[in-house]
Amino acid sequence: MERSELAAWLRLTLTPGVGNHTARRLLALCGLPQQVFAQPALWHGAVTSAQAQALAQEPPALAALLDTTWQWLQQPPPGRAHGLWSLGDSAYPASLLATEDPPLLLYALGPAALLATPAPLQGLRCLAMVGSRNPTAQGAQTAQQFAQALHQAGLCIVSGLALGVDAAAHEGALAAASPGQLATIAVVGTGLDRVYPSRHRALAHRIAEQGLLLSEYPLGTPPLAQNFPKRNRIIAGLAQGTLVVEAALQSGSLITARLAAEQGREVFAIPGSIHAPQSRGCHALLRQGAKLVETAQDVLEELPAPTTLAATTAALTAVAAPATPPPGAASDDPLLAAMGWDPIGLDALLARTGYDTATLQVRLLEQELDGQLARLPGGLFQRLALS
The missing domain is CATH 3.40.50.450 (Rossmann fold)
Structure with a gap:
């Protein structure tokens, strides 16, 4: 993308009161965003008077954002690449184009080899x-x-x-x-x-x-x-x-x-x-x-x-949602069986297991260290399904 084209895209996205739907309508009428701003006569009927007035004025933040974005595109981290995909670019995801409200621009950061390809997301499931x-x-x-x-x-x-x-x-x-x-x-x-x-x-x-x-x-x-x-x-x-x-x-x-x-x-x-x-x-x-x-x-x-x-x-x-473990599995431990799969408090565990408080605390710590359960906020415990 050339700097002049980038400036026009950024101006279109920064113009107050002009959202994605209006911007796409203008692009359909005029073509590229440079042509949108070069042909104000075509705006009639596509935008309100307030929107037309906003489009005629360059947003105050445009110059600084243009400099920042241009520098960002030219100076990615080692091994990475920065991309900026506009509607109509070959890199723009086809699945997103098929939606009701695709964004005008997509900023991308990823591996340099990936972003160097013409259509990095083509055919991706x-x-x-x-x-x-x-x-x-x-x-x-x-x-x-x-x-x-x-x-x-x-x-x-x-x-x-x-x-x-x-x-x-x-x-x-x-x-x-x-x-x-x-x-x-x-x-x-x-x-x-x-x-x-x-x-x-x-x-x-x-x-x-x-x-x-x-x-x-x-x-x-x-x-x-x-x-x-x-x-x-x-x-x-x-x-x-x-x-x-x-x-x-x-x-x-x-x-x-x-x-x-x-x-x-x-x-x-x-x-x-x-x-x-x-x-x-x-x-x-x-x-x-x-x-x-x-x-x-x-x-x-x-x-x-x-x-x-x-x-x-x-x-x-x-890889399944939690289910009852098979007989003989390590998780057949009486404490774990008493816990079930829902978060549970200490008092409920005391009632279910019959343990005294000290014994229960020791057993909970043992199972936690073994990765069988987790402590949750609010003094609750939950059993974990191990893969």
Whole structure:
């Protein structure tokens, strides 16, 4: 992209009062964004008088953003590349073009070899994985295990780099990545020169090595609350299906699932405990017709990936939502059997097991050190399903 073309695209995105829909209407009338600003006579009927007045004036922030963006494009980190894809570019994801509201620009950060290809996402099979920012220990582990198995089967995992399920999904895909594979795509709600949350800085660097970071927001955009639900349409639009691992009834993950359904994409949900608030969103999706998922194979039945399914069936069926362990398994421990799979407090465990407090505390510590259970906020404990 030439600097003059970049300037026109940035001006179009920065113009106040001109959103994506109006901008696409102007592009359909005029052609490239340079021609939009060169042909104000064509604006009549396509924009309001207030929008026309805004389009006629160069946004005050344009010059500084143009310099920053041009420098960012020319100076990526070693081994990485920065990309900026506009509507109509060969690199722009075709699956996103098929959605109702594709962004005008997509900023990209990933391996140099990947971004050097004309259409880096062409033919890619993707699954979006979303869920609670405060998942149960079991939910986070489930997300990571499913992402790992599904990427091994050939699916690229798309999520939002948020706390909780998003991070676990990215981690699972990265754990299964082979050299040269696009393991995961993180669609973020800030400019790509920022990482939010900051604790995911190391994860973002790893995604840039074996995946892709995408944003529709200009460099310097801070983490604004209204941007995160908006970016969910990109997460859903990049993928052929969306899997919700855990979600409360008011979760933003349900927005992603709704957008996927409206785009004609598959929606999957993993059921959970009827007592867990994090499961109620998934149960609502199931009542609305989402496919119930117990194993990774359930996803692949609807979204066949390039890898031959017969070669991976054993591994995929092993990655399942928590189930009763077989007789004789190590998790037949009386304490674990008394816990069940729901979060549980100390008083309830005392009543179920008959242990005295000191004995119970020792047993809980032993099982925690052995990786069989996790301590949750609020003095609760939860059993973990080991792979």
